[in-house]
Amino acid sequence: MYGKRWFQTLVVFILVFLLILLLSATDFIFDPVFKYLAAVAFPVVGAGVLFYLTRPIMKFLEKYKVHRVLAIFIVFLLLILVGYLIINYIAPIAQKQFTNLIDNIPKWVKSAQDLITYWQSNQDMIPANIEKTINDITSNLQSYVEGAMTFIFGFVSQLIGFVFSLVLVPFFLFFMLKDGDKFVPFVTQIFSKKKAANIRSLLHKIDEALTSYIQGQLLVSVCIGILLFIGYLIIDLEYALTLALFGMFMCVIPFIGPFISVIPAMIVGVFQDPMMAVWVAIVMIVAQQIEGNLISPNIMGRALSLHPLTIITLILAAGSIAGFLGIIFAVPFYAVVKTIIVHFYTTYQDSKKSKEDALI
Numbered sequence: 001m002y003g004k005r006w007f008q009t010l011v012v013f014i015l016v017f018l019l020i021l022l023l024s025a026t027d028f029i030f031d032p033v034f035k036y037l038a039a040v041a042f043p044v045v046g047a048g049v050l051f052y053l054t055r056p057i058m059k060f061l062e063k064y065k066v067h068r069v070l071a072i073f074i075v076f077l078l079l080i081l082v083g084y085l086i087i088n089y090i091a092p093i094a095q096k097q098f099t100n101l102i103d104n105i106p107k108w109v110k111s112a113q114d115l116i117t118y119w120q121s122n123q124d125m126i127p128a129n130i131e132k133t134i135n136d137i138t139s140n141l142q143s144y145v146e147g148a149m150t151f152i153f154g155f156v157s158q159l160i161g162f163v164f165s166l167v168l169v170p171f172f173l174f175f176m177l178k179d180g181d182k183f184v185p186f187v188t189q190i191f192s193k194k195k196a197a198n199i200r201s202l203l204h205k206i207d208e209a210l211t212s213y214i215q216g217q218l219l220v221s222v223c224i225g226i227l228l229f230i231g232y233l234i235i236d237l238e239y240a241l242t243l244a245l246f247g248m249f250m251c252v253i254p255f256i257g258p259f260i261s262v263i264p265a266m267i268v269g270v271f272q273d274p275m276m277a278v279w280v281a282i283v284m285i286v287a288q289q290i291e292g293n294l295i296s297p298n299i300m301g302r303a304l305s306l307h308p309l310t311i312i313t314l315i316l317a318a319g320s321i322a323g324f325l326g327i328i329f330a331v332p333f334y335a336v337v338k339t340i341i342v343h344f345y346t347t348y349q350d351s352k353k354s355k356e357d358a359l360i
């Protein structure tokens with residue numbers, strides 16, 4: 001029985017759960033470590049995202065014999081230029097539109113209340129419980145709408161402010177760009193040649209998975225934001241820039257992001273002109289078709305090979321555990337874990353096959 005695979009697997013699971021129990025019982029030992037990791041996690045993650053976005057630029061410059069430090073300096077100049085353009089030309093317009101949008105919410109709420117009141121006055125028979133529910137919704141409609149709009153736009157602005165407040169990000173980014181190539185040799189130097197080659201292959205696969213996701217998802221989000229902005233301008237939707245920026249940020253969330261991004265635009269369209277909501281839906285459908293058929297296949301391809309149901313399950317679980325940040329990082333984390341498991345399983349199968357061939 002001790003040699004059976006099911007028994008060995010059961011023992012491994014028991015040992016893992018005992019290790020988790022031991023860690024939870026001795027959390028006072030690891031609490032300072034976890035606090036330290038939490039303190040540096042956001043700068044490292046922020047720098048890591050920028051690293052994957054800017055590394056192709058640095059490699060392109062190095063291809064033309066530009067010294068790495070000078071290439072990194074040029075990359076930082078480009079980042080500063082992008083930040084300057086956003087702060088001076090995009091942020092003021094978006095802030096003004098957002099302020100006007102918030103100021104118009106009471107007027108929209110009053111229009112909705114008047115419409116509900118008119119509908120109630122023209123109904124001959126309404127059950128008492130339904131009428132009570134309608135009255136409750138009507139009386140609290142403004143607070144519902146304000147709360148929803150504040151949540152939708154508030155966390156985006158908080159996220160942006162938090163990211164830009166991380167003063168450590170440029171320092172981490174500099175050393176990632178400068179010494180990133182030294183990481184794999186540093187990790188593999190303590191292993192034998194065979195194991196080192198295996199670990200290099202694994203790290204290369206993880207790097208490819210993260211590159212495909214981070215570069216692809218952000219580029220796709222930017223493309224969708226531009227398409228939405230052009231579409232909203234064509235149909236003359238109010239607050240076009242703010243709503244397009246919101247759509248761009250929401251599309252960072254795989255699969256369900258586009259559905260969330262269209263909700264504020266639909267609400268604004270309904271109050272601007274009921275027919276405008278139809279045009280908003282058409283703009284979103286056209287943008288999604290262009291993204292799904294032209295942009296994503298060429299930028300992201302099928303590198304991650306994740307089923308939509310898997311993505312939805314991951315996002316729901318991560319959102320309930322870690323909130324918005326969990327939603328953002330659930331898919332790349334899963335992609336890395338999947339890459340590790342598939343790599344070791346493939347290695348095990350190859351090793352098993354080699355032993356069988358040797359016996360033959």
